[in-house]
Amino acid sequence: MLFTLGVNHKSAPVGIRERVVFSPDRMEEALSGLTQSTPVEEAAILSTCNRTEIYFRSEDHQPADRVLHWMSDFHRLKPSEIQPYIYRHQDADAVRHLLRVACGLDSLVLGEPQILGQLKGAYQTAGSAGTVGRQLGRLFQHAFSVAKNVRTSTAIGSSPVSVAFAAVSLARQIWGDMKPLTALMIGAGETIELAARHLKTHQIGRIIVANRTVERARPLAEEFDAEIITLPEIPSRLPEADILISSTASPLPILGKGAAERALKARKHRPMFMVDIAVPRDIEPEVGRLDDVYLYTVDDLEEVIQDNLQSRREAAQQAEEIIESQVSSFMGWLRAQDAVSTIRAYRGKAHSIQLEVLDKALQMVAAGKSAEEALGFLAHTLTNKLLHEPCHNMNQAAREGKLELIDAAHALFNLPEAGDGGRSSDS
Structure with missing residues (x-):
């Protein structure tokens, strides 16, 4: 069990x-x-x-x-x-x-x-x-x-249902291949760590971690082979960022429209994907109005997540149906294992009878009996020995009223139902 x-x-x-x-x-x-x-x-x-x-x-x-x-x-x-x-x-x-x-x-x-x-x-x-x-x-x-x-x-795993996962999935939709890209992560908390893990999974080229204190960001940087910078360094390093994900506890915005405009100019207006997960916001809303900036807030992501959760719930119903059929399949295999030892024992017994009768038939040939006589003995004796105990036990079961054993014998030996034995019909 x-x-x-x-x-x-x-x-x-x-x-x-x-x-x-x-x-x-x-x-x-x-x-x-x-x-x-x-x-x-x-x-x-x-x-x-x-x-x-x-x-x-x-x-x-x-x-x-x-x-x-x-x-x-x-x-x-x-x-x-x-x-x-x-x-x-x-x-x-x-x-x-x-x-x-x-x-x-x-x-x-x-x-x-x-x-x-x-x-x-x-x-x-x-x-x-x-x-x-x-x-x-x-x-x-x-x-x-x-x-x-x-x-x-099913679509059970195709839709992102965490803020970090949703942010990285949106970045992939915009950029596609992440290998040549640089991500700037602002903050060093759990959401940033999870987002960095998803980025690494999708083979991001480089990660820069910006945090108020270097020591707080060090474990994160070591885990993901990232460079650490301080918050005042962000404006000078911003042009390197293809992807920016920010999640800090700062009461005031960390990134303003002016810094973003200068970064875009230095990048020759190559697009920038930004996700502001912080509440209150780390990025000034005006940044989202700039051409070549794709800015998403936590509310935008939450809407994506709720839609995707509904998609996953629908997929989960399909998954449950698949699982039910597969439970039945496995339990069938498990029950079949109970018969293995019985089948093995029955085959072993039949094989022993076969060897015993074959040995006697060969002795008959060695003693001068004809091949036809030896084969007749072999067929008759082997059949009788194989059928004797099953027939005796079925007869005994019928006498004792154990009709379920008779039904089982019909199924096991694929026997015709009573009356189907080839008798001719009146005509």
């Missing part, structure tokens, strides 16, 4: 989520401990800022309580401290949950793509720890395939 146990941004506040995070450097240790100290045969752990989830397989009927106690012990917590925030899923519900997570349908930002990469990382780590086997491995591969299908067949 397959299970999921975890907490996420919907079930638990950040104060709880941060207490159950599995750090990357202890992940393999955790996986080994989980499989050694609980009735868990296979396991993988996904741990991000928004969720910590344990995916596992167990033949125990109630393994979730044991896993919850192990999780509490690992983080030195009492089970009662996290029990109210925990959700549990089993079999089809566990499969459905993982597929929804992989497709971004369970994320804080609907349809966000980062979670799929995090899931792949969790799967690889579990593989390295040796805790992923046939069933869980097949489930994760199925989830990755479904997520790819949802991405390509």
Whole structure:
């Protein structure tokens, strides 16, 4: 049986989520401990800022309580401290949950793509720890395939739904190829960091970070290989900026119309794309009236985001339909695994009978019997031996009223219904 146990941004506040995070450097240790100290045969752990989830397989009927106690012990917590925030899923519900997570349908930002990469990382780590086997491995591969299908067949990820993502997406629409471009980022907060990450993803040529203090901007500059300048340097460096994104807490505008006009003149009126995310605004509204300046405010982006959120919600409905059909597909494969050992045993038994009868037929030929006589013995004896036990058991089942076994035999052996045995009709 397959299970999921975890907490996420919907079930638990950040104060709880941060207490159950599995750090990357202890992940393999955790996986080994989980499989050694609980009735868990296979396991993988996904741990991000928004969720910590344990995916596992167990033949125990109630393994979730044991896993919850192990999780509490690992983080030195009492089970009662996290029990109210925990959700549990089993079999089809566990499969459905993982597929929804992989497709971004369970994320804080609907349809966000980062979670799929995090899931792949969790799967690889579990593989390295040796805790992923046939069933869980097949489930994760199925989830990755479904997520790819949802991405390509719906619009779930095609529309930006964060301010930073929307800003960079608009820049791409205007400029196309970003490799030859320079971006000037004013500020060093979370939105600027996220926008810089999106720019790097799209291979921006160069990033300049302008901030009131150099030290505050240093971590950002180091992460994105950016140059740091101070706010007073902006006018002299502005002509280099093809893209400008500003998000500061300044009570007064940082960039005025005069500085923008001089920059455009120095650029020989090559266009500039500007996004003012700040409230109050960092860029004077008059800048947007200049030719060759494309200025967007946070209100402009919010309108784009709301339209795109509606688009994603519609796409999410399509994704849910795909997921439901794929849950059924995977559960069918899972049920088929229960028959594998029976099929293998039945084939093995038939093969043993075959060898036994073939050996006797060869002995007959060696003793001087004709090939026809030996083949007749082989066909007759092999048929009788293969049919004896099934026929005896069906007869016994009928005597005991176990008619469901008779129906199963009809289906298994593809037998004609009663009365379809080729009898001639009266005419």
